[in-house]
Amino acid sequence: MTLRVQILKDKFNSYLGLPFKELLPASVIEQALSELKIRYYQRLFDPIVTLWAFLAQVLDTDKSCHNAVSKVIAYLAGQGVEIPSTDTSAYCQARSRLPEKFLEKLFSQVGQSLEEKLGTEHLWCGRNVKVIDGSTVSMPDTVENQKAYPQPKTQKAGCGFPIAKIGVIFSLATGAAVALCIDVLNTHDIKLARNLYSFLKPNDVLVGDxxxxxxxxxxxxxxxxxxxxxxxxxxxxxxxxxxxxxxxxxxxxxxxxxxxxxxxxxxxxxxxxxxxxxxxxxxxxxxxxxxxxxxxxxxxxxxxxxxxSTLAIVGLYGQRWDVELDLRHIKTTLGMDVLRCKTPSMVRKEIYVYLLAYNLLRSLMWSAGTTYSTPPLRLSLQGTRHHLNNFIPELLAAISTKRLKIYRTLLEWH
Incomplete structure (x- = not known):
């Protein structure tokens, strides 16, 4: 079991760990587990392997659990170890064991780590600007989801899907999501906002509609x-x-x-x-x-x-549209508009993993932009995801000395 887990960690580290090594290495995940005092058994799907598989799942166009387990089997093939079953129950149970606070902490930590990379040239009038907006996501029509996130009252029972409302604060400079609030559909945007003000830092400027x-x-x-x-x-x-x-x-x-x-x-x-x-x-x-x-x-x-100045403030508000695009990226480009999990707890976990994956893609865009003198926000999030998914086979097959060269090519061709 220990050998199989180590093989999987090495495989995931080859493509997820390399592009995101500064923000989400195994050590950061282990530290979060330690700080939250999360204990776990030595299983094939331990928290680190499960998280990386979950991230790969939401980044892929095929978001089924079967596809995620198939990748794990493929990573272990040819390694001289026992191949796990194609049954998805072990992986699904492992996802359900991931604490919500653990995923929330990692999402927040990655967003804040990217914020720390900002220099004075990225600020607006010497201030860090955050933009707030709200949106909705739908989920499978289960009894548990309907109870926690009821469908619109205008729809007849059985004719609609449960819908949750989310409030998100984005960084204007990096595009990363730095705070999230999840509530029921009829929650007013301003209530979501009041739950998010605690995530602001002194001297921040908050822009909203x-x-x-x-x-x-x-x-x-x-x-x-x-x-x-x-x-x-x-x-x-x-x-x-x-x-x-x-x-x-x-x-x-x-x-x-x-x-x-x-x-x-x-x-x-x-x-x-x-x-x-x-x-x-x-x-x-x-x-x-x-x-x-x-x-x-x-x-x-x-x-x-x-x-x-007047023009500076008018220009700043004009950039609020970027948040509309950020939310569209998360919901449409990554596919978070229709969630797949069947319980409220797993729905919230799924949202956190989507935002974590989004922030990791933003970190890759930031690295590409700052390395090759291109504004990171001008790069395509969809293009970044395509490049990452297409470079994965090469990153997995390459030896360690060649892998860094492939990674630099990935950054250059954004």
């Missing part, structure tokens, strides 16, 4: 030494004559505390809000020939117009 623009949230974000740039909620009207003018289409305005406690806040949180806050409002127009002219109003806590 109008769903996150609320009085309490502007105060909360500023109170943790961060700043926000949100599109103004449609319920607030733009009064052109009010406020202190600081530039063209740019002014400082005073927001007053709501008279009643809004949903999502308890009385203590509502009572802790100040009577008023000063925010900056920037409004501009988007003119596209053939379309109706659209006015956009931004609300931000970045009050210093000397440091943060």
């Amino acid at each position: 109008r769903a996150f623009c609320a009085y309490a949230d502007m105060f909360t974000i500023k109170n943790i030494n961060c700043d926000a740039v949100f599109r103004k909620h449609q319920s607030r009207t733009t009064a052109m004559r009010k406020g202190k003018i600081v530039g063209d289409c740019d002014k400082l305005v005073t927001w007053y505390k709501p008279k009643t406690c809004s949903k999502g806040l308890n009385k203590d949180e509502f009572n802790a809000l100040p009577p008023s806050i000063t925010v900056r409002e920037i409004y501009y127009y988007i003119v596209i020939p053939g379309f109706r002219t659209q006015q956009v109003s931004l609300i931000t806590t970045l009050l210093d117009e000397g440091t943060y």
Whole structure:
């Protein structure tokens, strides 16, 4: 058993361990297991082998457990060891034994490790920018999934699928996902956001759409030494004559505390809000020939117009679209829009593994871009996955001295 496990670790390390060796080597996984005090028996599918097989499974176009087990059998073939059964039960049981906290920790750790590679040239006005957005994922129609993540109430029973809502914070500079929240479908985006603010670091700038623009949230974000740039909620009207003018289409305005406690806040949180806050409002127009002219109003806590110019903030909000593409990549390119697991616990684990795989691909794109002087965000995530999957046979077959040369070729041809 020990020999087979070591063979599998060596095989996985040949293609997953090499591209991602700085972010997810076996030592990092073992350290996470140790910190969480996770004990396990010496099985063929120990946590390390199971995790790497799980990652390979979500990165492949064929995401079946049978395909994952088939790869394990192929890796052991010709090694002079006992070949495991083609039955998937052992692998599926091993996946279910992976603690959710373990996968969450690895996902967060890889995202933060990539953040640590940022230099001052990658920052916006000397600040690290995070972008927040929400989306949904569907899953198999099982009793357990329906109970935990009910289908839309507008659908008749038996005519829909369970749907979970996710909130994700991405790094604008690296494209990596740095925080995740999972809840039921009817959860408002702002509730997801309030569960994610704790992942922000001092001096971060958070960018989001109008769903996150609320009085309490502007105060909360500023109170943790961060700043926000949100599109103004449609319920607030733009009064052109009010406020202190600081530039063209740019002014400082005073927001007053709501008279009643809004949903999502308890009385203590509502009572802790100040009577008023000063925010900056920037409004501009988007003119596209053939379309109706659209006015956009931004609300931000970045009050210093000397440091943060009007054009800089407008340009920053324009980059929020990148998050829409990031979510599309995770759901469509990697295939997370329709999950495969049949229990709520495994659904959450599957989401964490998808985001972990996404972050590992982002790390590969970062290495390729910084090595060959190409902006990493201009590289194709789908292309990166194709290159990685196509280079796997060569990485597995090569001797150690030749493997590094193949890896450098993988980076060069992004």
